[in-house]
Amino acid sequence: MVKIVYVGFGIVSQGLAEIILRNKSVLPLAKNLKIQTVGILDIMKGSKIDANGINMHDVLTNANNDDYSLLSENILDIPKAIQEIDADIIIEASFTDIKTGQPAISHIETALNSGKHVVTTNKGPFAVAHEHIINLAKLKGKMVAIEGTVMSGTPIINVLNNGLLGSDITAVSGIMNGTSNYILSKMELGMSYNDALSQAQKLGYAEADPTSDVEGLDTLAKVMILANVVFDVQLIQEDIEVKGISKITLSDVKEAAANNKRWKLTGSVWKDQEGMVHGLVCPKLISMNDSLYGISDATNALKITSSILGDTTIVGAGAGKIETGFALYNDIISIVNR
Numbered sequence: 001m002v003k004i005v006y007v008g009f010g011i012v013s014q015g016l017a018e019i020i021l022r023n024k025s026v027l028p029l030a031k032n033l034k035i036q037t038v039g040i041l042d043i044m045k046g047s048k049i050d051a052n053g054i055n056m057h058d059v060l061t062n063a064n065n066d067d068y069s070l071l072s073e074n075i076l077d078i079p080k081a082i083q084e085i086d087a088d089i090i091i092e093a094s095f096t097d098i099k100t101g102q103p104a105i106s107h108i109e110t111a112l113n114s115g116k117h118v119v120t121t122n123k124g125p126f127a128v129a130h131e132h133i134i135n136l137a138k139l140k141g142k143m144v145a146i147e148g149t150v151m152s153g154t155p156i157i158n159v160l161n162n163g164l165l166g167s168d169i170t171a172v173s174g175i176m177n178g179t180s181n182y183i184l185s186k187m188e189l190g191m192s193y194n195d196a197l198s199q200a201q202k203l204g205y206a207e208a209d210p211t212s213d214v215e216g217l218d219t220l221a222k223v224m225i226l227a228n229v230v231f232d233v234q235l236i237q238e239d240i241e242v243k244g245i246s247k248i249t250l251s252d253v254k255e256a257a258a259n260n261k262r263w264k265l266t267g268s269v270w271k272d273q274e275g276m277v278h279g280l281v282c283p284k285l286i287s288m289n290d291s292l293y294g295i296s297d298a299t300n301a302l303k304i305t306s307s308i309l310g311d312t313t314i315v316g317a318g319a320g321k322i323e324t325g326f327a328l329y330n331d332i333i334s335i336v337n338r
């Protein structure tokens, strides 16, 4: 039996819960162990702890009607609850703060200090405190898995960590924000920036406050995570130039099209000749022969440049309930297998 606890029970956690239910709570490829939810901790929706296992079918059925009455415990000290609960893996899917990484850093630290593994989709902690968390995990003999922090369930972190062993990575660059790419794709069809943004909001791609997406802050967090994962370097936010897409006009987009080019919001991290690592977030004009040219709507893509293989581009979903829930599912299976 693998006992899990959700910290934050929003879209992503519910996506994972749905996948687990679909698979009858059995973890495929992971010794076919049963998975049991022993806790849900959410400061807004409510909490529930049950050492005998929570009935997730009922919780999810209600959640689909926006009814969280089954999460009837009002737990406000989430770290204390994480520490005290008897569980194997903590699913950290609470709020992202890319400036401080909190409260997720304290959730993760508490989980590791109390002998639990962590899987997470939260970008904040790994943008600002990657090394500290990985060192703590090593010290405690526990695992932290972060596949869903970049490009949701599309395998990127695993590829960067293992898939290119022997071919030195020198640069990673791509489209890592679905909302911005969706807006730019619609502008190519003649839609105004504001109309494209409200359509992205209606479709659930963009937040009510879209600043982080369109001004490049979400991409910045991913660039910082990639610098840590690929080059083992903690970049400082203030050292990275960040420019979003809000100043791109319809005429800029038309002019690009007339030259067989497209504007894309890109995030890049690379190592220069002297071995220095740099990051950059900005809209770039992409030519037809570039693998990023054809990436439209909310799709994401990352181009990895490495010494033996040259350019490898990975294309896939960058967000979504099931897509991001899958990243957590895959990470849980990897941890159980190891």
Ligand SMILES: NC(=O)c1ccc[n+]([C@@H]2O[C@H](COP(=O)([O-])OP(=O)(O)OC[C@H]3O[C@@H](n4cnc5c(N)ncnc54)[C@H](OP(=O)(O)O)[C@@H]3O)[C@@H](O)[C@H]2O)c1
Pocket: 007, 008, 009, 010, 011, 012, 013, 041, 042, 043, 044, 045, 078, 092, 093, 094, 095, 096, 103, 121, 122, 123, 148, 149, 152, 318, 319, 320, 321, 324
């Ligand atoms: N959605 C995606 O496609 C996607 C993709 C990749 C990564 N992510 C990341 O995955 C995480 C979860 O995303 P989501 O879309 O599921 O967000 P969400 O729907 O807003 O769910 C997060 C939940 O955590 C709760 N929460 C906030 N602070 C908390 C705390 N201190 N302790 C416990 N619970 C807390 C939130 O309550 P409130 O409603 O009051 O805030 C909310 O119910 C975020 O860090 C996000 O950046 C999401």
